[in-house]
Amino acid sequence: MNRVMNEFLLSCDWGTSSFRLRLVDTRSGRVLGEQLLPTGVAATFDTWKIEHDRTEIERETFFSKCLNTQIDALADSLAISLEHVPVVLSGMASSSIGMAELPYANLPFSLDGSQVSVRWFAPRPGFNHRLLLISGVRGPKDVMRGEETQMIGLSDLLTEANRSVLIFPGTHSKHMYIENGQLVDFQTFMTGEVFSVLTSYSILKESTDVADLANGLTRYRANFQEGVRASESPALLHELFAVRTNQLFGKLTRPQNALYLSGLLIGAELRTLFQKPDWRLVLCCDNNLVDFYTEALTVLGLWQHTTRIDADHIRYAATEGHLKIMNHQLTLAETAS
Secondary structure (H helix, E strand, C coil): CHHHHHHEEEEEEECCCCEEEEEEECCCCCEEEEEEECCCHHHHHHHHHHHHHHHCCCHHHHHHHHHHHHHHHHHHHHCCCCCCCCEEEEEHHHCCCCCCCCCCEECCEECCCCCCCEEEECCECCECCCEEEECCEECCCCEECCHHHHHHHHHHHCCCCCEEEEEECCCCEEEEEEECCEEEEEEEECHHHHHHHHHHHCHHHHHCCCCCHHHHHHHCHHHHHHHHHHCCCCCHHHHHHHHHHHHHCCCCCHHHHHHHHHHHHHHHHHHHHHHCCCCEEEEECCCCHHHHHHHHHHHCCCHHHEEEECHHHHHCHHHHHHHHHHHHHHHHHHHHC
């Protein structure tokens, strides 16, 4: 058992809408296998509520059972035993709808993982793994769970500038302000969610077509650029209605308009970076959004101050963060003993 615990780690990033479990060789950092699911914490919590009404099963026990099912599936796919391999768990699993709610860590927050808020769970019947649950970070008006672990995993790549802004595009984009090895501030932008709501439920639904959005930048780059430039207007809510009139007046087709709207929202998000002209920008993205953000940063004249971290580093950033946090926690335990 000790040999397995020393040499292997189960790294789990359990977000709102997704689940990723990886088996890691702690000596090399190599990922030996992974289990990916579109079943996130939100859906698991809803299922638990139904099950709790029927059986009164505790939330912690239910989440452990779900996690154990995926550990078993990963073990089967690799044809090995994962008995007693420790687990590090981050993301929304430490939220009010997760396995157990943990308090947020506060700013400033060190990149070395020494200030994370964590809780250890001992093995129990039906779940024979020691588990380390990682909480998120809070600022004066903002919170995050999961991105701080990715940031820790990327910390070795952030040595070229004393002041950097990490840009994590997504449904809820994050701008993370790093100064002298510490996270000193961060902001969340609902860019992706607002785009989804506007194109799915608002009056702009009939003025846009997002069916081929991923490839749209190749065909409708000029329309995206036009949207980025239009984001300069302080009257953003008025500019949003221009998406409607673009279609009514025959200025743009619905696919072109979708690119225009995307440029408008991403441009509005990124324009806030003008407030930090001397900070190095670091684009952290491993999906198709990287092209959209690269284009917007270029239109805004910010690309010359931007470094892009390659997709593989971003893809495995949470796992790298798990390894660093676990090593730090084990060191603390050894020191205390």
